[in-house]
Amino acid sequence: VSAEIRVGLEPPYTVHVGPGRLALAGELARERSGAVVTDGRVAALHGARLAALGDWPWVQVPRGEQAKTLAQVGALLEELDAAGLDRRSLLVTFGGGSVSDLGGLVASLYMRGIDVLHCPTTLLAQVDAAVGGKTGVDVGPAKNLAGTFHQPIAVVADVGVLATLAEPELRSGLGEVLKSALLEQPPRGAPPLFEVLERDAERLLGRDAEALETVVERCVRQKAAVVAGDERDQGARRGLNLGHTFAHAIEAASGFSVPHGVAVAAGLALALEASRRAGRLEDPGLPERVGRLLARLSLPTSLADLRAAAGPLDPVRLEQALGHDKKRAGGELRFVLPRRVGCVALDVAVEPALVRALLA
Ligand SMILES: NC(=O)c1ccc[n+]([C@@H]2O[C@H](COP(=O)([O-])OP(=O)(O)OC[C@H]3O[C@@H](n4cnc5c(N)ncnc54)[C@H](O)[C@@H]3O)[C@@H](O)[C@H]2O)c1
Ligand SMILES: [Zn+2]
Numbered sequence: 115v116s117a118e119i120r121v122g123l124e125p126p127y128t129v130h131v132g133p134g135r136l137a138l139a140g141e142l143a144r145e146r147s148g149a150v151v152t153d154g155r156v157a158a159l160h161g162a163r164l165a166a167l168g169d170w171p172w173v174q175v176p177r178g179e180q181a182k183t184l185a186q187v188g189a190l191l192e193e194l195d196a197a198g199l200d201r202r203s204l205l206v207t208f209g210g211g212s213v214s215d216l217g218g219l220v221a222s223l224y225m226r227g228i229d230v231l232h233c234p235t236t237l238l239a240q241v242d243a244a245v246g247g248k249t250g251v252d253v254g255p256a257k258n259l260a261g262t263f264h265q266p267i268a269v270v271a272d273v274g275v276l277a278t279l280a281e282p283e284l285r286s287g288l289g290e291v292l293k294s295a296l297l298e299q300p301p302r303g304a305p306p307l308f309e310v311l312e313r314d315a316e317r318l319l320g321r322d323a324e325a326l327e328t329v330v331e332r333c334v335r336q337k338a339a340v341v342a343g344d345e346r347d348q349g350a351r352r353g354l355n356l357g358h359t360f361a362h363a364i365e366a367a368s369g370f371s372v373p374h375g376v377a378v379a380a381g382l383a384l385a386l387e388a389s390r391r392a393g394r395l396e397d398p399g400l401p402e403r404v405g406r407l408l409a410r411l412s413l414p415t416s417l418a419d420l421r422a423a424a425g426p427l428d429p430v431r432l433e434q435a436l437g438h439d440k441k442r443a444g445g446e447l448r449f450v451l452p453r454r455v456g457c458v459a460l461d462v463a464v465e466p467a468l469v470r471a472l473l474a
Contacts, residue, residue, distance in 0.1 A: 140166025211243030218249030222264035237287025241333035286375030357381030
């Protein structure tokens, strides 16, 4: 089985989901010049799956968030220039969200913009980062401060590569999957993704290929639908930030040692609690139901839970990091708050005292 999901932007593009799909990358790149940007682990584990691009230059960037710096942008631009890429060349990203965020940004800058094809290799990148066209790198403590919108020509999500994910990366992806499940309007006749997760939590943690494929497909459908209606974050796309205001603060306060999706999981728990205390929750049983699922997925069920695993996460640093988000948002901190499965409240101003209490 495999799925082709269309992202209805101008021009539209396809996200190919399924086992063995990386063979398609060779076809999409046929008769073009280009380069592959990847990291050392992905190249070593899965490079053979991209053998069709074996005679292109392969550029390796540092693993993880360390790839997302302005210094790496400069280095990669120089490598592409040295490799002789021109404005008709194609940049193929092959790795997790760090690689697609950096590679997407560089593709948007090189000679004022060249095509990019994303081949995401982590669960998080397949369900989220590689779809939707947001690129970016961090500047100092400010996550994704420098970025662009640059849509790929296609996305090839080969679920076969997920078998080698280490447990922390798998769990991180599942945090982002849970976010999608809280936002999803299920396709007609299908059970909500949230119920699929409740059914399959242990299979997913066990890297069951079929369960993972279902989840990737459903999350991509969810994100594609939202992005198609709001490419540039002016309306509904802001719902995708559910849990992320808190998550970005957690990542910054931890010096980026807490993986993104793990921070998102804690952020979802905080957003649910904020929603309850601010009187926005419609389904009073939701926080407990989400908490049970988070626990089964080995994800933090609260900030206290995350602190027990990841260290103190100083409330003052968390608040400072939120303050940073506030400046970027134009002076007011606005939250996405869950109301029930499939329904969030956008742009809610939460009392500073309540935010402080949640972070304590
Ligand atoms: N642009 C967006 O819309 C968007 C959305 C969500 C997240 N992000 C960004 O994505 C980044 C996180 O990406 P990520 O979680 O994919 O991790 P990552 O790219 O940082 O990679 C994490 C680790 O996983 C390893 N890895 C990758 N694929 C593997 C595989 N198949 N088997 C074994 N190991 C593998 C990598 O080598 C690396 O060490 C964050 O910077 C986040 O901000 C962007
Ligand atoms: Zn995210």
